[in-house]
Amino acid sequence: MTTDDALPHATPTHDAPAHDMPAHDPAEHQTPATRRTSKALVRRAVFLDRDGTVIVDRHYLRDPRDVALVPHAANAVRRFNYALMPVLMVTNQSGIARGFLSEADYRTVRARIDDLLEESAAFIDDHYHCPHHPDITGPCECRKPGIALFEQAIVEHQVDAGASFFIGDRLRDLLPAKAYGAQGILVPSPETTAEDVERALAEGFRLASSLAEAAAIVLDIPHTPEP
Numbered sequence: 001m002t003t004d005d006a007l008p009h010a011t012p013t014h015d016a017p018a019h020d021m022p023a024h025d026p027a028e029h030q031t032p033a034t035r036r037t038s039k040a041l042v043r044r045a046v047f048l049d050r051d052g053t054v055i056v057d058r059h060y061l062r063d064p065r066d067v068a069l070v071p072h073a074a075n076a077v078r079r080f081n082y083a084l085m086p087v088l089m090v091t092n093q094s095g096i097a098r099g100f101l102s103e104a105d106y107r108t109v110r111a112r113i114d115d116l117l118e119e120s121a122a123f124i125d126d127h128y129h130c131p132h133h134p135d136i137t138g139p140c141e142c143r144k145p146g147i148a149l150f151e152q153a154i155v156e157h158q159v160d161a162g163a164s165f166f167i168g169d170r171l172r173d174l175l176p177a178k179a180y181g182a183q184g185i186l187v188p189s190p191e192t193t194a195e196d197v198e199r200a201l202a203e204g205f206r207l208a209s210s211l212a213e214a215a216a217i218v219l220d221i222p223h224t225p226e227p
């Protein structure tokens with residue numbers, strides 16, 4: 001079953017109990033952030049994970065010289081840019097809590113990512129990160145699959161959350177989509193476990209072999225794999 005099957009195309013019959021209503025009903029997926037956005041102005045957005053999705057996962061990346069874009073990822077980001085969809089990067093950076101890198105290191109790496117994308121005429125509209133780790137800094141609302149950073153991004157960028165896409169290489173990147181009745185696309189990396197793939201499919205998320213294929217799904221265009 002694909003996520004599309006859960007979209008509200010079917011007309012409920014009179015004898016359908018309330019809990020059989022479509023999962024995508026926006027009224028059912030109100031959050032503090034969606035209540036604060038103007039319904040007239042909202043835009044569909046793409047929420048992108050960072051490590052293993054846009055850049056190669058180097059684990060607690062600290063040195064900007066170690067930043068490498070995933071092949072063809074910049075082309076996918078540029079396609080979202082051309083479609084005028086805000087590209088919002090949301091990343092767990094527990095290396096900060098663990099003392100492996102500082103906030104300044106994180107910002108330097110972020111700037112390097114922006115520079116590399118710019119070389120391909122692509123850009124991230126905004127970056128959000130969680131610097132915590134529950135074992136060290138205690139529980140927080142911003143570490144994915146928590147939705148605090150998404151809530152912030154939705155308000156700051158006037159996002160139509162329910163019509164947006166959540167893309168990453170881990171299940172936790174996609175689970176926040178559930179809070180909004182939105183769609184998620186898992187793009188497996190070498191770090192992705194078979195369990196994450198299985199659970200993502202069980203949750204009704206899509207699977208794509210590359211960020212370019214995910215972009216084709218989002219933009220509803222044919223996907224031609226890059227050589």
Ligand SMILES: [Mg+2]
Nearest residue numbers: 049051052169
């Ligand atoms: Mg990742």
Ligand SMILES: [Zn+2]
Nearest residue numbers: 130140142143
């Ligand atoms: Zn956090």
